[in-house]
Structure formats: C-alpha cells, structure tokens
Amino acid sequence: MNDGTLQLPAHIQVLQFYYDWRLNPWNTEDPGWLVKTYPAIDPEKQVRLDKPAVLPRAKYCEIKFAPQQTLPDWQSLSDFQYDAQKLSCVLNEEEPWEPYETVTKAMEAEPQYQSQLGGYAKWLQGFDPPENDNMELLFQLDSEVNADIAFGDQGVIYVFYDPTQPGEYALRLQCL
Numbered sequence: 001m002n003d004g005t006l007q008l009p010a011h012i013q014v015l016q017f018y019y020d021w022r023l024n025p026w027n028t029e030d031p032g033w034l035v036k037t038y039p040a041i042d043p044e045k046q047v048r049l050d051k052p053a054v055l056p057r058a059k060y061c062e063i064k065f066a067p068q069q070t071l072p073d074w075q076s077l078s079d080f081q082y083d084a085q086k087l088s089c090v091l092n093e094e095e096p097w098e099p100y101e102t103v104t105k106a107m108e109a110e111p112q113y114q115s116q117l118g119g120y121a122k123w124l125q126g127f128d129p130p131e132n133d134n135m136e137l138l139f140q141l142d143s144e145v146n147a148d149i150a151f152g153d154q155g156v157i158y159v160f161y162d163p164t165q166p167g168e169y170a171l172r173l174q175c176l
Contacts, residue, residue, distance in 0.1 A: 008117065009138075011166055014038040017141070017159065024152070026173040028130065035138070035159055035169045061147030063115070070119030071104050076127035080120070115142045123174065124156050130170035135160035138169070151175065 008015060016036040019025070023032030074097040078085045089096040114122070121129075121137045129135065141157040143150040151157050155175035162168040 009161065009163060011039055012037040013040050015139075017139075019151075019157070025171060026152075028170040028172075030171075033171050035161075037167075059146070059148045061144055061149075065117070068116070068119075069107060070116070070122075071107070072120045073123055073127070074100055075123065076120075076129075079127065079129070114140075115144075116140050121158050122156070123158075124176065125174040128158075128172050128174065130160050130172070132160075132162055132168070132170065134162045134164050135170055136163060 014037065016034075018034040018036075020032030023030065025032040072080045074085075077088075077100060084100065085096070088099045091099040116122075117139050118137060121140055138159045138161040140159070141151070143154045143156070151173055152175035155173050158172040158174070160170040160172075
C-alpha cells in the first residue's frame with residue numbers, strides 16, 4: 001500500500017511529458033510521446049524558448065496535489081497480493097470482490113479516475129501493465145474537461161518507469 005506521500009522517485013526532480021495529439025499514441029510502441037526527467041534544475045543551463053506561433057494556447061487549469069492512499073483495484077489485486085484476493089474469495093464465494101471493495105471504501109482508497117503521481121494505477125478498462133515486471137507507475141494523467149484535454153474518448157494516460165533502468169518508460173492509454 002502506498003502511504004499517500006507525494007513524491008517523485010529520488011532520481012527525478014523535474015518531469016516533462018510530451019504527447020502528440022495528431023498521432024494519438026496508445027501504447028509504448030506508438031510514436032508521438034516522450035518522457036524527459038532531470039535530477040535537478042541548473043539555472044545556468046536554462047534557456048527560454050518562444051512559443052511557436054502554430055500552437056493553440058492551452059486553457060489554464062489549476063492542479064492541486066493531495067496525498068492519498070492507493071490500493072490496487074480488484075482486477076489487478078492478485079498480481080500484487082494473491083493472499084488478499086484469496087481471502088476475499090473465502091469471505092464471499094459468490095461475489096469475492098465485495099469484501100475487498102468494502103475495505104477500500106472504508107480506507108478511502110477506493111479507485112478514482114484522476115491524475116496522480118505514483119501509487120497503484122486506477123485502470124479504466126482493466127489491468128494492462130507493461131510487459132516489464134519491474135515497471136512502477138510514475139503517473140497517470142486523466143482527461144480534464146476544464147483544461148480542454150481529452151485522451152481518446154475521456155481516457156487516462158498511464159506512464160510507468162523502471163527503477164532499475166533510469167530512462168526506460170512505458171505508456172498505456174485507456175478510454176471509456
């Protein structure tokens with residue numbers, strides 16, 4: 001269980017995510033997305049670039065971060081904690097997900113489709129982790145009506161990183 005503290009991995013102090021709306025990438029193999037991370041900001045190396053004239057101005061949308069506990073959803077629970085899923089099956093054979101969902105609601109760790117840093121992914125269309133088992137969720141980015149941002153049909157972007165291989169990232173997109 002994630003303890004709810006909000007922080008990037010120790011080797012990442014600045015995170016940039018690029019997404020090409022024309023190519024609309026859905027998976028790691030698709031072109032049109034990029035994650036760049038930096039261990040620190042060096043003011044002497046900063047360069048200000050003028051905004052290209054061809055890009056539309058993005059709407060302002062305030063983002064507020066708040067620590068929140070996260071737990072895996074029922075569909076992916078066995079990949080993280082097989083015994084917990086097994087216990088739920090013993091507690092309620094006919095609807096084994098019910099005891100687990102009751103606990104997550106009581107802990108206020110119920111899956112919410114929102115943008116978040118770290119924790120367990122809140123899968124929109126079911127568990128779909130990267131093939132690399134070492135990967136952890138770096139962030140998920142939800143569509144945001146107020147900012148006029150929609151991935152597919154009100155989807156969620158999931159970006160993973162490999163803590164043993166800095167610079168290795170994976171992407172998933174799921175839509176309603």
